[in-house]
Amino acid sequence: xxxxxxxxxxxxxxxxxxxxxxxxxxxxxxxxxxxxxxxxxxxxxxxxxxxxxxxxxxxxxxxxxxxxxxxxxxxxxxxxxxxxxxxxxxxxxxxxxxxxxxxxxxxxxxxxxxxxxxxxxxx
Numbered sequence: 001x002x003x004x005x006x007x008x009x010x011x012x013x014x015x016x017x018x019x020x021x022x023x024x025x026x027x028x029x030x031x032x033x034x035x036x037x038x039x040x041x042x043x044x045x046x047x048x049x050x051x052x053x054x055x056x057x058x059x060x061x062x063x064x065x066x067x068x069x070x071x072x073x074x075x076x077x078x079x080x081x082x083x084x085x086x087x088x089x090x091x092x093x094x095x096x097x098x099x100x101x102x103x104x105x106x107x108x109x110x111x112x113x114x115x116x117x118x119x120x121x122x123x
Contacts, residue, residue, distance in 0.1 A: 004051070004053055004069045004073055004074045004077060005077060006048075006053070006074060006078075009036070009040075009044055010044055010047070010048055010053075011074070011078075012032060012036075013028055013032070013041065013044050013045065013048065014048065014053065014054075014067060014069070014071070014074065015071075016028045016031040016032060017054065017065060017066065017067040018067055018071040019031075021066070021067075022064050022065060022066045022067075023064065023065055024059065024062045024063065024064055024065070025038060025041050025042045025045060025062065025063070025065075026038070026062070028041050028045070028065070029041045045065050048065075049065075052068060052069075053067065053068055053069045054066060054067055054068055054069075055068055082094070099112075
């Protein structure tokens with residue numbers, strides 16, 4: 001799967017699988033706070049499998065689902081959409097929004113500066 005795209009509910013389920021490493025329908029539903037019907041979680045997992053985003057293995061009478069897509073791949077695609085649709089393609093505006101209202105430790109700010117400098121050197 002080159003550029004995964006997920007609906008909001010699919011992303012909710014994928015985030016559980018990324019965090020936990022795998023899950024049965026019941027486990028995923030519980031991790032989501034039992035706010036979604038069992039059959040809905042099952043259907044979405046089946047859709048995600050059709051998309052090539054998850055696979056399953058039999059585990060007794062149930063299936064255990066495993067993510068096949070890295071969260072970073074999905075995150076990059078989602079971020080690109082946000083960059084284009086909300087910030088008009090301006091990485092500067094996106095960065096400003098991302099960090100302006102946050103209490104970011106100085107070590108992380110220093111690392112962000114290093115990353116930006118590395119990017120600039122590579123151009």
